[in-house]
Amino acid sequence: xxxxxxxxxxxxxxxxxxxxxxxxxxxxxxxxxxxxxxxxxxxxxxxxxxxxxxxxxxxxxxxxxxxxxxxxxxxxxxxxxxxxxxxxxxxxxxxxxxxxxxxxxxxxxxxxxxxxxxxxxxxxxxxxxxxxxxxxxxxxxxxxxxxxxxxxxxxxxxxxxxxxxxxxxxxxxxxxxxxxxxxxxxxxxxxxxxxxxxxxxxxxxxxxxxxxxxxxxxxxxxxxxxxxxxxxxxxxxxxxxxxxxxxxxxxxxxxxxxxxxxxxxxxxxxxxxxxxxxxxxxxxxxxxxxxxxxxxxxxxxxxxxxxxxxxxxxxxxxxxxxxxxxxxxxxxxxxxxxxxxxxxxxxxxxxxxxxxxxxxxxxxxxxxxxxxxxxxxxxxxxxxxxxxxxxxxxxxxxxxxxxxxxxxxxxxxxxxxxxxxxxxxxxxxxxxxxxxxxxxxxxxxxxxxxxxxxxxxxxxxxxxxxxxxxxxxxxxxxxxxxxxxxxxxxxxxxxxxxxxxxx
Numbered sequence: 001x002x003x004x005x006x007x008x009x010x011x012x013x014x015x016x017x018x019x020x021x022x023x024x025x026x027x028x029x030x031x032x033x034x035x036x037x038x039x040x041x042x043x044x045x046x047x048x049x050x051x052x053x054x055x056x057x058x059x060x061x062x063x064x065x066x067x068x069x070x071x072x073x074x075x076x077x078x079x080x081x082x083x084x085x086x087x088x089x090x091x092x093x094x095x096x097x098x099x100x101x102x103x104x105x106x107x108x109x110x111x112x113x114x115x116x117x118x119x120x121x122x123x124x125x126x127x128x129x130x131x132x133x134x135x136x137x138x139x140x141x142x143x144x145x146x147x148x149x150x151x152x153x154x155x156x157x158x159x160x161x162x163x164x165x166x167x168x169x170x171x172x173x174x175x176x177x178x179x180x181x182x183x184x185x186x187x188x189x190x191x192x193x194x195x196x197x198x199x200x201x202x203x204x205x206x207x208x209x210x211x212x213x214x215x216x217x218x219x220x221x222x223x224x225x226x227x228x229x230x231x232x233x234x235x236x237x238x239x240x241x242x243x244x245x246x247x248x249x250x251x252x253x254x255x256x257x258x259x260x261x262x263x264x265x266x267x268x269x270x271x272x273x274x275x276x277x278x279x280x281x282x283x284x285x286x287x288x289x290x291x292x293x294x295x296x297x298x299x300x301x302x303x304x305x306x307x308x309x310x311x312x313x314x315x316x317x318x319x320x321x322x323x324x325x326x327x328x329x330x331x332x333x334x335x336x337x338x339x340x341x342x343x344x345x346x347x348x349x350x351x352x353x354x355x356x357x358x359x360x361x362x363x364x365x366x367x368x369x370x371x372x373x374x375x376x377x378x379x380x381x382x383x384x385x386x387x388x389x390x391x392x393x394x395x396x397x398x399x400x401x402x403x404x405x406x407x408x409x410x411x412x413x414x415x416x417x418x419x420x421x422x423x424x425x426x427x428x429x430x431x432x433x434x435x436x437x438x439x440x441x442x443x444x445x446x447x448x449x450x451x452x453x454x455x456x457x458x459x460x461x462x463x464x465x466x467x468x469x470x471x472x473x474x475x476x477x478x479x480x481x482x483x484x485x486x487x488x489x490x491x492x493x494x495x496x497x498x499x500x501x502x503x
Contacts, residue, residue, distance in 0.1 A: 014059045014062075014063075016126065017058060017059060017062060017123065018055055018058070018059065020119065020122040020123055020126060021054045021055065021058050021119050021123075022051055022054065022055065023118075023122065024114075024115050024118035024119040024122055025047065025050060025051055025054065025115045025119075026047070027114070027115075027118055028111040028112070028114035028115040028118060029043060029046065029047055029108075029111050031111075032046075032108060032111060046107050046108075046111075049101075050094065050098075050112075050115075053094055053097060054090065054094065054119075057090060057093060057094075058090055061086055061089060061090055062086055065082060065085070065086045080124050080127075080128065083120070083123045083124045083127060084120055084124065086123075087116065087119055087120040087123055088116075088120075090119075091112075091115070091116040091119070094112075095112065098112070153175075153176070153177045153178065153222070153223070153374075154177070154178045154179075154180070154220055154221045154222050154223070155172060155177050155178070155179050155180070155221065155222075155223045155224070155225060155374065156179075156180045156181075156182060156217050156218055156221040156223070156224045156225070157169065157172070157179055157180070157181050157182070157225045157227065158182045158183070158208050158214075158217075158224065158225065158226045158227060158228040158254065159182075159183055159208070159226070159227035159228030159229065160179070160181035160182070160183055160192065160225075160227065161181065161183040161185055161187065161188075161189060161191050161192050161328075161329065162183075162187070162191070162227055162228070162329055163323070163327055163329050163330070163331050163363060164227050164269065164320075164323070164327070164363055164366050164367055164370070165181075165183075165191075165192075165227045165329075166191035166192055166327045166328025166329045167327035167328065167363045167364050167366070167367040168225070168227070168367035168370050168371070169181070169192055169195055169201070169328075170194075170195060171367055171368065171371055172371065173195060173198050173200055173201060175371070176200070177200065178200050178202075179200060179201050179202070180201075180202045180203075180204060180217055180220075180221060181201065181202070181203050181204065182204045182206060182208055182213065182214070182217040182228075183203075183204075183205065183206075183208075183228070184205065184206060184207045184208070185205060187329055187467065188467075190328075190329075191327070191328030191329035192328055194328075204216065204217050208228045208250055208254060209246060209249070209250040209253075211253055211257065214253065214254055214257050215257055215261075218257060218258060218261045218263060219261075221261075221263060222263060222264070222265070223263060223264075223265040223266070223267070223374055224254070224258050224263055224265070224266045224267070225267045225269075225370055225374070226251065226254055226255075226266065226267065226268050226269065227269045227370075228246070228250070229246055229250075229251075229269070229297075248297050248300050248301050248304070251268070251301040251304060251305075252301070252304045255268075255304060255305055255308060255313075255315065256308065258313070259308055259312070259313045262312070263313075264312055264313060264314050265314050265316070265373075265374060265381075266305070266313065266314065266315045266316065267315075267316045267318065267370055267373045267374060268301065268302070268305055268315060268316070268317050268318065269318055269320060269370075270298045270301070270302055270317050270318060270319045270320070270385075271294070271295065271298050271319055271320055272319045272320065272321050272322070272359055272387060272389070272425060272427050273290070273292065273294060273295040273298065273423060274288045274290055274295050274298055274299050274302075274319060275288060275289060275423075275425040275427065276288065276289035276290050276291040276292075276295060276422070276423060276425065277289055277291055277422055277423060277424045277425065278424065278425050279424070280426075281394075281426045281427070281428050282387075282425055282426065282427050282428065283387065283427070283428040283430070283431065284319075284383065284385045284386065284387055284431055291422045291423060292423075302317050302385070305317060305384075306384065309384065314378060314381055315384060316373040316376075316381045316384060316386070317384055317385045317386070318366075318369055318370065318373060318386055318388050319385065319386065319387045319388060319427075320361055320366050320369075320388050320389070321358070321359035321360055321361035321387070321388060321389035321393070321427065322334070322335065322336075322358040322359060322360050322361065323360075323361050323362070323363050323366055324336035324337055324360055324361070324362060324363070324444070324447045324448075324451075325337070325362040325363045325364060325442065325447040325450055325451070326363070326450050326451065326454055327363045327364070327367075330454075330460065330468060331468055331469065332460075332463040332464070332468040332469060333468070333469040335358070335397065335400065336360060336400060336404075336444065336447060336448060336451075337451050337463075338463075339351070339400060339401060339404050340404050340407075340408075340448045340451040340452055341451060341455060341460075341463035342411075342463075343404050343405065343407075343408040343411035344408055344411070344452055344455050344456070345455065345463065347408075347410060347411045347412060348411065348412055348414060349401045349404055349405055349408075349411050349412065349413045349414065350414045350416065351397050351398055351400075351401040351413065351414070351415045351416070352397070352416050352417070353397055353417065353424075354396060354397055354398030354401065354415045355396055355397075355398060355424075356396060356397050356423065356424045357394060357395070357396055357424055357425055357426045358394075358395065358396075358397065358400075358423075358425070359387070359389040359390075359393060359394050359425070359426065359427040359429075360389065360393040360394075360395060360400075360444055360447075361388060361389040361390075361393065361440060362440060362442030362446075362447050364442060365388075365389075365440035365441060365442050366388060368438070368440075368441070369386070369388045369432065369436075369438055372432075372436045372437070372438045373386070373436065376435075376436050380435050380436055381435075381436075383431060383435060386431055386432040386435070386436065387427050387428065387429050387431065387432060388429070388432060388438075389427060389429050389440065390429055390439060390440045391428065391429055391430075392443075393440070393443075393444055394426045394427065395444070398415065400444070401413050401415070403444060403445065403448065404448055407445070407448055407449065407452065408452070
């Protein structure tokens, strides 16, 4: 069963809340109907204005407080607190209205308090029950039908041992997917070791630039997630030819093999770096302005996927924001993780270009967006390209530095305007929110705390180790020699002027 659209989900939840509010009001007035001398007409006169107020003011207040947009990201205790707070505000407003606009006959105080209490319990109970249903009942249902689901949802994850891949892998396995992982394990297999013996995981070691490895890996699969590639501007600048091979030419080959194999859903990891530098808030239709080879390679790959798209081949392009947080293969060449580590260990937060904007995204939310793209129906992914992140996490680097300084108060902030990254972009995320119903659950503060806790606990002993940095690792003399040589058949594509001209 495909998930409901975001708007339909909100409409259903609004309708459910209206039913709960009016049900609590009806139950509170039931004793008046049974035991008082009031006529039904008098009770209707009591019920109608209060019901209209609750029905009109309730959904609006609940929407403002995030019931229908952020509620699913709240933890259980906090969600209950928010619901109780909203119910309190709603009924206090109703009490004020009853005071100024006196009803004849007067609305019974006992019935009003009973309505307040009943509505609070019903609203909290409905949300807690929905959470219990998802965690317990649906989980058991998924386990009972694991064999069927495994047959229907077989996913090839290319580059699954990387930063995002090691966060995605356990999520897919927990949901009953049969996962095949294709990776050359350039950075080792430590990121996925906890899952290597999982019965639903098949590991194929190989270079995804080689067509025979890709063809073998796609047998029996019905979806592909392509996370493989050189990531980050500095890492891609080390060897431009290698970057084109891995980020563009291999993507073209993988997509063509997938289409030839009859695989319809193809999820591709792109980046908001494609927007480059702009002073405007950008969406998926905005002009692209790449300022690095990495961004150009992503745009060129997007163009390849768009060119071969048809009714039987559905590429979904996810433009990730600036990622932070911990995964199986944590990185400290990313601005949030790096600044947090430097604040705690070195007591210095060095910010280059404090006024530059970035859209931040936790690595586990990036993984969640991939799963959402896999599970969306064809109509939902017809826009093809989605920015991944949240409007609230569009922040300047200076704001990130100040946030980290507040969490590590014995650190010192140094702001420099030399060696400034040319990228500067704020991004809008309405499309993925409204179309796929996706919204990040991680906040920047929680991600920073996660990094600080990992260092304090000793989980991360030396954040400067080359294994935590793509550019440091690839700069080592023998690092690139670990990659197998690209096959001769792709040499005709290595004219960078040709493949990057439309980037």
